[in-house]
Amino acid sequence: MRNEDIDIPSILKLTGDLFIVTDSEGKILFHSTQHSEVAILARRPIAPGILLNEIVRTDREGMVQEIINEVIKARVPYRTEVEYAGPNNCPFYLSITYAPVFDRHNNLPMIYIIIRDITPQKIFERKLVSQAKNINRLIEKSNAIIIGLDTRGYVTEWNEHTAQVTGYSKNEVFAQRFADTILPETERHSFRELLDRILSKGQVSNQEITLITKNGGRIIVLISGTARYSSSDSVVGFALVGQDVTELMEYRKLLEVRVEERTRELLQALRKEREVVEMKNRFVSIASHEFRTPLAAIQADLELVKKLAKEHSVSALQLKANEIEKNVRHMMLLLDDVLTYGKGEAGKIQPVMSSITIRELLQAVKEDLEKCDERTHRIETNFINITECMISDAKLLRSIFTNLLSNAIKFSPGKECVLFDAECVGGYLVVSVSDFGIGIPRNELAKIFDPFLRGSRALAIEGTGLGLSIVKKAVELLNGSITVKSQPGEGTKFTVSIPLNI
Structure with a gap:
């Protein structure tokens, strides 16, 4: 940088910074008259002819002299930043640049010193640093x-x-x-x-x-x-x-499972409701047919009885009385089925346990059915390895075996016999009832225990459709099991297993 190349007056007009020119010994040659308030930091008024060290604070004299010596030795500009305590002890920051000036002979006769107030920038920088630290702390914590x-x-x-x-x-x-x-x-x-x-x-x-x-x-x-x-x-x-969100996801999965379970329960409830409605409709249909027929017969027989009573025909009266008794008994059996099923569904049937002589019970059931059936079928028995006694509910056992035998006889019209087999095996009474009748289609086997359900091949045969439902409920109450095998046109076999001791 050459002295004659510098238009110092122009520089002084363009800047509000403090501008000082010294010789190589550090003596002030001149300074800017339009300098900023940084001049108030000088130890004594700035004036030509005094050394630069005489205007800086005592604790900085040595530092300033070292910088001047370094600039002269290195012959390159030097820039530093310093902090002062300004008015009211507020921080005050200065940027000081020392620039060597050479003449045409490459001698260094002068040093330009530019002192700039950078307090606003430093305060802004510190705020940025503080904000950055706060952000980092926020991120970290x-x-x-x-x-x-x-x-x-x-x-x-x-x-x-x-x-x-x-x-x-x-x-x-x-x-x-x-x-x-x-x-x-x-x-x-x-x-x-x-x-x-x-x-x-x-x-x-x-x-x-x-x-x-x-x-x-x-x-x-x-x-x-x-x-x-x-x-x-x-x-x-x-x-x-x-x-x-691991726990949240697990909770969501748990909720999904619960919702799925609840949905399944609601669907089951809806299916159950539909089944109840269908059951009710079937019951109305069956009852209207099964009850109307004997009631109509009773009414006709009563009209005839009245007529015969006038004619004093005792034998004819006895015959019609027997017919009335038969129809009444049929209606009572129908009502018994309905009432028994209703009690079972309401949970009102409680097994009454007692000691039962097995062979006597089985024989009594056989004889009762033969009497009621007017011997249209033979009931062939095969009782083997029968234990003398068992602890169970005699009434429920009678209901199970009577319903199965009645169905076997009813659904094998024109046949001569049904089979009634029993055996004690492994702590169970195993009873089988077989017929050679109309059989049950394969697609209907799964629903044969549903209440009021009549098979497609049994619509012309009287009944409530409750017999097998009552049997299944009674078997369950005795902790037993029931299975069925059937072939349409060849017959059906029901097998019941009841514990000898409950």
């Missing part, structure tokens, strides 16, 4: 997972909560590839796609990713990500912020 990655996917930020949740400290993952360190292998490709979406869209929100913790466990994190930009607006990395 935040109750959220916060992860920083560079554009290659290497970890650059890892706050305390992330360390707590994953078990990995910041030192363990810093400068490590995030995907290789903490992601399951199956999710690494999708995570790379997530970063690509951030690059293309600038951000993504509420993405579920699975992380592998240090102890080998797995957590589900709901994460949002944004791109991080440099001052030149180029992407330099990614910021990922998320929450551990």
Whole structure:
């Protein structure tokens, strides 16, 4: 820099800074008259002819002299920043530049000293630094997972909560590839796609990713990500912020299971309601037919009885009385079936246990059926290995065997016999009732125990459709089981197993 090249007056007009020119010994040659308030920091008034050391604070004299010596020796500008206590002890910052000036012979006759007030900039810088520290502290102490990655996917930020949740400290993952360190292998490709979406869209929100913790466990994190930009607006990395939602996801799954269970229960209730409605309709249909027929017969017989009574025909009266008695008995049996089923559904039937002589019970059931059936069928028995007694409910047992034998006879019209077999095996009384009648179609077997249900092949045969429902309920009350085998046109076999001691 040449002295004759410098238009000092122009410089002094353009700047409000304090401008001082010294010789190589540090003596002030002149200074700016339009200097700023920084001049008040001088130890004594600034004037030509005095040494620079004489105007600076005593504690800075040695430093100023060293700087001048260094500028003269190095022959290059030197810049420094200093802090003073200004008015009211407020911080005051100065930027001081020492610039050597050479003449045409490359001698150094002068030094330009420019003193600039940089207090506003320094205060702004300190605020920025303070804000940055606060932001870093907020990130570090935040109750959220916060992860920083560079554009290659290497970890650059890892706050305390992330360390707590994953078990990995910041030192363990810093400068490590995030995907290789903490992601399951199956999710690494999708995570790379997530970063690509951030690059293309600038951000993504509420993405579920699975992380592998240090102890080998797995957590589900709901994460949002944004791109991080440099001052030149180029992407330099990614910021990922998320929450551990593992418990929430488990709770959601539990809720889904409960909702599914509740839905299933509601559907079952709806099916049950439909079944009840269908059952009611079947009952009305059956009852209207089964009760109307004997009632109509009774009414006709009573009219005839009245007529015969006038004619005094005793034998005819006795015959009609027998017919009336038969129809009344049939209606009573129908009503008994309905009442028994209703009690069973309401849970009002409680087994009454007693000691039962098995063979006597089986024989009594056989004889009763033969009497009621007017011997249209033979009941062939085969009782083997029969234990003398069992502890059970005699009334329920009679109901089971009577209903099965009645059905066997009723649904094998024109046949000569039904089979009634019994055996004691492994602590159970096993009783089988077989017929050679119309049989049951395969597609109807699963519903034969439903109440008021009549098989497609049995619509012309009288009955309430409650017999097998009553049998099944009675078997269940005695902790037993019942199975059925049937072939249409060949016959049906029911097998009941009842514990000898309940």
